[in-house]
Amino acid sequence: VRRTGGRSARVRAAVHAAARELIDSDAEVTVAAVAARAGVNPTSIYRRWGTAEALVLDVEAERLRENSPLPDTGTLRGDLLAYARRATADITRPGGLAFIRALVLSPAGVEGAPSVRGRGAAIQAMLDRARDRGEAALLHTDVLDGILAPIYLRTLLGIGGPDARRREILVDRLLGPAGAR
Amino acid sequence: VRRTGGRSARVRAAVHAAARELIDSDAEVTVAAVAARAGVNPTSIYRRWGTAEALVLDVEAERLRENSPLPDTGTLRGDLLAYARRATADITRPGGLAFIRALVLSPAGVEGAPSVRGRGAAIQAMLDRARDRGEAALLHTDVLDGILAPIYLRTLLGIGGPDARRREILVDRLLGPAGAR
Numbered sequence: 616v617r618r619t620g621g622r623s624a625r626v627r628a629a630v631h632a633a634a635r636e637l638i639d640s641d642a643e644v645t646v647a648a649v650a651a652r653a654g655v656n657p658t659s660i661y662r663r664w665g666t667a668e669a670l671v672l673d674v675e676a677e678r679l680r681e682n683s684p685l686p687d688t689g690t691l692r693g694d695l696l697a698y699a700r701r702a703t704a705d706i707t708r709p710g711g712l713a714f715i716r717a718l719v720l721s722p723a724g725v726e727g728a729p730s731v732r733g734r735g736a737a738i739q740a741m742l743d744r745a746r747d748r749g750e751a752a753l754l755h756t757d758v759l760d761g762i763l764a765p766i767y768l769r770t771l772l773g774i775g776g777p778d779a780r781r782r783e784i785l786v787d788r789l790l791g792p793a794g795a796r
Numbered sequence: 797v798r799r800t801g802g803r804s805a806r807v808r809a810a811v812h813a814a815a816r817e818l819i820d821s822d823a824e825v826t827v828a829a830v831a832a833r834a835g836v837n838p839t840s841i842y843r844r845w846g847t848a849e850a851l852v853l854d855v856e857a858e859r860l861r862e863n864s865p866l867p868d869t870g871t872l873r874g875d876l877l878a879y880a881r882r883a884t885a886d887i888t889r890p891g892g893l894a895f896i897r898a899l900v901l902s903p904a905g906v907e908g909a910p911s912v913r914g915r916g917a918a919i920q921a922m923l924d925r926a927r928d929r930g931e932a933a934l935l936h937t938d939v940l941d942g943i944l945a946p947i948y949l950r951t952l953l954g955i956g957g958p959d960a961r962r963r964e965i966l967v968d969r970l971l972g973p974a975g976a977r
Contacts, residue, residue, distance in 0.1 A: 764945035
């Protein structure tokens with residue numbers, strides 16, 4: 616049995632599970648509420664995450680990674696369309712705005728959430744596979760600008776995520792002559 | 797002297813001025829605080845705006861309209877570049893996130909803020925001028941997806957608004973063969 620990090624990993628798992636339950640029930644996620652539900656000392660949460668918003672970011676980014684493995688369809692266009700479809704479903708699900716709300720309310724932005732940076736690296740790996748096949752070379756910030764940003768802003772504005780036709784337009788703009796630089 | 801709407805207009809002006817002062821001083825904008833500062837009954841605010849978030853949306857959208865007249869450079873590309881530069885400056889100014897925060901926290905989204913819908917119509921007018929000159933026909937939702945969304949999401953993520961080179965890339969993607977449909 617591996618001992619190193621055992622207690623630390625258990626605390627992390629308990630805190631994540633408690634935070635998820637609060638997020639999913641649309642309850643307010645405070646450090647005190649998470650600590651009580653997880654059976655840990657609030658100090659452990661402050662020490663590791665700093666704020667409730669940073670914890671929500673970390674939890675939601677991990678959930679994204681678990682639930683939404685990045686696609687590998689064999690073509691860049693197929694990967695981007697599948698990614699856009701999945702991202703739209705993730706953000707428009709009940710409670711899906713918790714992630715963006717946490718981002719907006721977190722003074723440190725993504726700096727407080729290693730999982731968010733990890734997601735960027737995973738997207739870059741998907742893009743690099745395409746480049747290695749001889750397709751366009753994109754950066755993960757291109758996907759942020761061209762696909763994730765409109766999905767999020769449309770949802771925030773309450774006008775609904777992009778439909779299938781609009782997602783094709785977004786992807787084709789990225790892949791066009793001006794987009795594939 | 798026009799009487800109709802006189803008192804109503806004065807209340808509106810007083811409430812807007814009070815809300816702006818609170819926003820600019822980074823104070824919490826509550827209906828009670830705005831009412832006290834404006835010297836009006838909180839009921840007047842609830843009746844007209846519903847929530848503090850809807851009021852902030854209305855105030856910030858009006859400020860946008862006043863401070864940032866839409867460009868008319870003679871070319872669509874020039875207009876979009878000027879718009880992108882201005883939108884980046886607006887959102888990255890101190891307190892510039894108040895608008896997005898209000899959007900995120902407002903359950904009604906843009907529905908509660910007529911000024912936001914008015915801004916969409918003004919952007920469409922700018923795009924229609926270009927179409928009438930024989931340039932590409934874009935919708936204001938294209939500008940939302942391709943320009944405003946990445947500016948906002950980058951700012952929310954704490955990675956900074958797009959620089960001049962990135963803004964050119966965003967505009968050229970919109971104007972490319974796939975974007976100008």
